[in-house]
Every structure is written in structure tokens, then in C-alpha cells.
Amino acid sequence: MNEMSIGLPDVVLQGFDALGLGDRLTVNAAIREQHSHGEDTTTPVMPDAVVFAETTDDVVRTLTLCHQHGIAVTPFGAGTSLEGHVTPVRRGVSLDVSKMAAILEVNAEDMDCVIEPGVTRQQLNEYLRDQGLFFPVDPGSHCTIGGMCATRASGTNAVRYGTIRENVLGLEVVLADGRVIQTGGRTRKAANGYDLTRLFIGSEGTLGVITRIRLRLHGIPEAQSAAVCQFESLAACVETVIAVMQVGIPVARIELLDEVQMGACIAFSKLPDMQPIPTLFLEFDGTPASVREQAEQVEAIARDFGAASFAWATDAEARNRLWKARHDAYWAGIAMVPGSRGIATDVCVPISRLAEALLGAKEDIAASGLLAPMVGHVGDGNFHTVILVPPDQPDALERAWALDKKIVARGLALGGTCSGEHGIGLGKREFLETEHGAEALAVMRSLKTALDPKGIMNPGKIFRN
């Protein structure tokens, strides 16, 4: 165990020895390196050790020991965080729960299931398909559902099916000191005391480690269809979205890609029929009649706003190609500048302010001299720019952060939030007080202190200490 002497005190090393975690505890440098960062541009920090938990009891024993000795614990899932969540800034233990990936229970008649936190959306939906059920929350990465709970994730389907917040019925959580609690329950609603489930959803690993999740499921819709709607101007594209939402058409997805992003996707995902102009990708779920009705309503609105084209993707293959291209948008953007890194902004605004927020961001991007393709879960008022940081420009990272701040500042001024779905982590902490006010932030800190008095759980995240 020599390699562990880097950071953990001897007494902790002896404690881990006594736990008998065997291979589940490692100080291997390559594995520690993998656990030193997510998919963001934060400076990596190596943990002192990585624990691969396989059971709730592994988590309990690890936390109990770390709590006793004040060792920092950073939960780790698939490592897809875009805001530095999994970077163990105070070293200590990276607690990897990705091997806790069992689907424990599916209740088709109640449309719920119980899973371990390392299960991914893809894995779960593969498993559920034969039962006519699906889990809708789709952030578009190969993240774990535990990570989605921790960051209050959402994605393309949230406009219709809600975010992870609306799709979790209950949790098992191991608290900082090793106590295990069950939150929520099996019913669709309850008025039975404080909503602990919602307290842990979005707490970013700072209050405890999620070890089981009870999810709401949905019936696979009888009919689905998709469409691609292209516009000469971004303004017309956004106005179409606002009108669709205000009329109340229950679209399943309504995704915007600007002309830069469309250019990238056409090249990356081979979409020869599309133009590099502002575009909406749409999906409609329901009965055959309601899907037709929704799509006709949207087409009529889009035509009113001067849509250049409105093309159907009715067969499953065309639909899958479309959504695959949308999912790969981040990588298509990165591929525009070989070797670049991307900083993802995540502003969300009230729908009526979406045009201002988007068009303003476009101006800021133009002024920055950087390339930043834009995509948006625009039905929710949420959009991302991936600011590309070229490897050969020494000042580019600084300019990129300056651009990020400008886009966020405008979002906040428009009544929005700095984060629609990626979470705060390290990257958005500076905006939090502006957004909530000092007193609300103090309340959040007091909850943190109540549940994690020693501050061992994912320290440095959400709060600037």
C-alpha cells in the first residue's frame, strides 16, 4: 500500500485495510488519473485513492471511516460532469459507484422501478423495452442515473416529461456519517413530511451518496413522429418555439441548433439533406391522431414565421439518425477545431426572454472572436453554447471564460438561471449568490452543515468556501 502514502494518513490506511475492500480500493495511478476530472476544462486533481463500491454497505463503510477521520469523499459515476463535480479538489477518496448498476425491480403495473445509481438511461431503456415502458430523462450523454439525480439533470425530453426531479419517486442515501436513509415512496404523490427526495436531487454529492433510486416510468407512446424545420433567421426559429409553447402544444422534444452547430452536425453526422441554417428538431408522442394533430399545429406556426422547410422523419431509422445527430452535437462542435476543448454554457431563461437571451449570446460570441456552436432545449428556455478553446491560442481560455460570464450575466438579467441542467459544481459557484441572494445561500449552507458537519462530502462544490 505504499502508493497511498501520498495523502491518506496511516490511521486511515489501516482503517481501509480493516474494511477488507480488497481490489475495490485502489491507489493505481492510472485509475486515480481517470478520477481526477470530468468532461470539463477544470484543472484535474488526483484523489488519494479510489473506492469502487459494489454495495450500499461498501458506501456505508467508506463514509463511516472517512467521516471519522475527516477525509474528503467525492462521488463518481460516469465522469461526464461538465462543471467539475467529480474533481476531488481536496483529494481524499473518489467514491466510484458505477459498478452499482443493477436494475433491482420493475413494477410494470405501477410504472416504477428501483435501480442502483450506476445504471445508465440506455441500459435501463434496453431492459424495459419489452414491457412497453421507458424512462424519458435524456441528457444526451452516457451518464449514470445517479449522476443525473445528483445534478438535477434534464435534457431533450424534459419539455414533455419533466426533469429528473419529476421522475424520481424516492432514494436510498448514505449520509456523510454512514447512516442510511430511505426517502420518498411508491405513491405518485404524498404530503408526509419534508421532501427529502427533492433535497438530495440536485445536491451534487454534497449531502450524501445516492445508492438506490426509485424512478417513475412512462408507457412507450403508441405513435411517434419527428420533424426537422429550418429557418433563414434565428429570430424566426426562436419565435416559432415561443409560440408553440404558449399555445400549449405538448411536443415531446423541441431542440434548436444554430447555423454554426448545424454546419458542424452536417459534417460530423452526415446529414446531406439539411442546410447549415437555424433548425428545430422536433418529436411528437401520443396516439396516431394526436401526433398528427400536434405536428400539423406546429407546422402551421412555423410556416407563419416563415420556415424555409418542414420535413418529416416518420420511420424509426430516420428518427434515430436525427436524434443520434443531436446527441453527438457536442462532439460535432468540438470536431470543428481539432484539439480544442469546450466550455459549455447552460443558461435557462423564461420562455418570453429566450429570443433576447439567444440573440444576445450570438452577438457576444461574434464579438469574442471565438467559435461557439449553440444548441438548446428551447421548449424549457434552456440553451447551451459550447465555446471552443483552440489549443494554439494562449489567451483563448481566458477569453472563453469572459464570454461565458457575459452570456450568464445576460441570462440572469433576463430573470434566468446560470444552470438549467448541468449543475453548479466548481464552474458556476460565482453566480450563485447573485442568483439566490445572500440569505438563501446561507440557508443552503446551514442545511449542508446540518447533514455534513465535517464538510467531507464533495467539498468545494456548489459553495465557495
Next chain:
Amino acid sequence: MNEMSIGLPDVVLQGFDALGLGDRLTVNAAIREQHSHGEDTTTPVMPDAVVFAETTDDVVRTLTLCHQHGIAVTPFGAGTSLEGHVTPVRRGVSLDVSKMAAILEVNAEDMDCVIEPGVTRQQLNEYLRDQGLFFPVDPGSHCTIGGMCATRASGTNAVRYGTIRENVLGLEVVLADGRVIQTGGRTRKAANGYDLTRLFIGSEGTLGVITRIRLRLHGIPEAQSAAVCQFESLAACVETVIAVMQVGIPVARIELLDEVQMGACIAFSKLPDMQPIPTLFLEFDGTPASVREQAEQVEAIARDFGAASFAWATDAEARNRLWKARHDAYWAGIAMVPGSRGIATDVCVPISRLAEALLGAKEDIAASGLLAPMVGHVGDGNFHTVILVPPDQPDALERAWALDKKIVARGLALGGTCSGEHGIGLGKREFLETEHGAEALAVMRSLKTALDPKGIMNPGKIFRN
């Protein structure tokens, strides 16, 4: 101020004098009596004084003073609680916010609004009607929306539109010590730190006083229709509900009334066309085509389960009569036994266990020798029995509580909760540890202690001290 000497220490009386609340502070016995109970059977307790807050600042000043001197504060809205929430068991101040009833802001394009806590659903919907918007959460009483937030209320429309939890975007809350915080925001979603909004929703006045509420609104549906579907057997009625939910038909309301409740409603609300047999009241919202489609699907399912009749109520007047009758169901039940009081049970179970829960409750009622009409928001798995306590039977109250416990115990054994929507208050505290486990309850207590260290906020509610 002589009458105040009943309870408040002189120093507090002097403090109130200095606040200059004028008529907004009263010790009038009749007013204190009004604030000694809700609509439940809890033994009334008179507060020492009642403050009628008219502004957030009134609330701030009252709480600051009470916090300083450790005086209990019990928030009061319309006084419609069914679980003893507004009974000031430790006397002190009843803080009535019902005069804070301004609609401060309506944003039609973002479909949100900001209101004060004393606004009722009826008042808000009256105000919104011209703008084509409505607020859907409908517990069926003349409660305030502040009270709905405090108890995590829901009601007949929740099956389609969600509970109050899903329809609140943010809050202004005055904490126990007088600090004011803003929670949530204007966006449809956010991943920006702990979900304080959801922490206060359902906290039953034990963590602070809600002084402003930002609500999500919905567009008034293009088409609406209602139907009444009657069954010879309760089992067939429940099986129909389960099938409708499992198929995923987005019914706007699906309400069950058993034969006892139907008998009461026919007499109370003059419904000559209906039979005193198990009945579903249904509502469908959407476009004309989707409303027709949903209703046809439901009728087909009901016929499969042997429905005795399926009658439409398409015109607005017939629909209003129907829902008025449903809203008055509680009073129709009480009217069956003149002078009686009612104990409302509020069990909610997973939908697959609804038949067992309902039919089991019917057996328990029969065995008790008491009369207890039954209604249910059955699409959510939630049902109420109003156990009638006749004035002339000395042991009836005890028998009623025994019956209540039996129905709750079965609900919990079926994976359910003791409260779908009424909250815990005084009446359901004993079930909470069974439901959540000791550790989760300890976490709730630690949150309470973090935000209200002196325990002045609605003491005695949720937790048994």
C-alpha cells in the same frame, strides 16, 4: 391590552406595542376562538393573540419579536386544515396571512404569476379567466394557496396537472428569526443549488412563513368534456381506473365516489339522474379531437369492466353542476348524520394496490359500525373516507380513530402513505416513523433544528416532541 395577559409575557406585549401593528394585533376572544382550530376534530386551543399580517414586513416584525422571546407562532390561512395544522397547541401567536391576498403579477407569455399567500384558487382563476389561463390545483375547499403550499396539497386535477409541488416556481419565505429568503425562480427548470422551494412545500409552517408564491399557470384547454360512469360493483369501478391509468390516457380528473357517498351527494346536491352506486366522475381536457379520443378510450375500458352507464356532460352548466357536487361531497357526507363531525382519512397507495386498499377499507368500515362515505382522487391512488362521528354516541370518536388507524395501517402495508394531500399536522404524526424510518425522521428533525433552532414555528406539528 389587558386581555393579552393570559399568556404573553409583559416584555412581549411591550414589544408588540412598539411594533405599532395597531388593529392588526388582536386579543379579541371571538377572533382567538376562530384561530383555535381548523376543520378537523382536534381539541381547539386558543392562541394568546392573533396577528393579521398585511405585508411581508408585518410577518418579519412579528417573527423577529417572537423569535427573540421564544414565543410559538402558528401560521393561519383559511383555517381549512383537516389535520390540526392551525391549532396553536403551544398558544403564542396565530399569524393570519389571509389578508395578504393580492395578485401581484401575471405573465401571460410565460404562464406564471406572483401572488400573496392568502389568495384562493377561486380568486386567482376568476382573475385569470380573460387571459385564457388557469391555475389547476384544486383541493376542493376554499383554502388559501399559501396553505396549499404549506401542506403540499393536490386534489382532483393532480392526475393531469400535478400537485402544488409541480406548480410552484418559487417562494418568498420569512424564516423563524425574521430573515427573508427568495427561493426558486422564473425558469421552468434549474440546476442551481439545493431545492429550497420543495423544502418549504409541505413543511406545514414548521420552517418559516410563506409570504409570496410564484405559480406556474396553464392555458385553458380548447375543449373540455365530462362524463359520469356508474358501476354495480366497487371492484369493477376501481379496475377501470387502474386500466385507464396503465394505458396512459391523460384524463384531467378521475374521481371515485362509493355508493354511500353517491347516496349522500344525490340527496345533498340534487342529482336525480344518478344511482346510489359506485361512480366515476371524469373530465377530459385538450383539443376537440383529443378530448373525443380520450373519452372514447375510457368508455371502451369502462364497458369492458361492465359499467352500468356512461353519460356525457358536455355543456358547461352540466359540468359545473357535476364538479360542484364533487366539491360538496364532504358536506354531503357530514349532512348524512346531523350534528356529526368527520374524520378524514387520506391514504394514498401505488395504483396497482388501489383495489385492495379500497375494498379492505370498505370491510373495515362495515366492521366498525360507523358510516364513512368514500371519495377518491383515484388516478393518483389517493382516497378519502370521511368517518362520521355521531354526536349521540360517547364512544364513537374513539371507534372512529381506531378505524382511521386500521385504514392507514393497511395503506402503509400496501406500500402507501398515511397522507396523499392533507399533510401530517397533529393527526398523522404517529405514522411518520413507520413510514420513513427513524433515520429519515432524524434527518427531518435536523433540518428543522437548522432553520428554527428555538422551535417557535408551528410547534407540535409533523414531529411528536
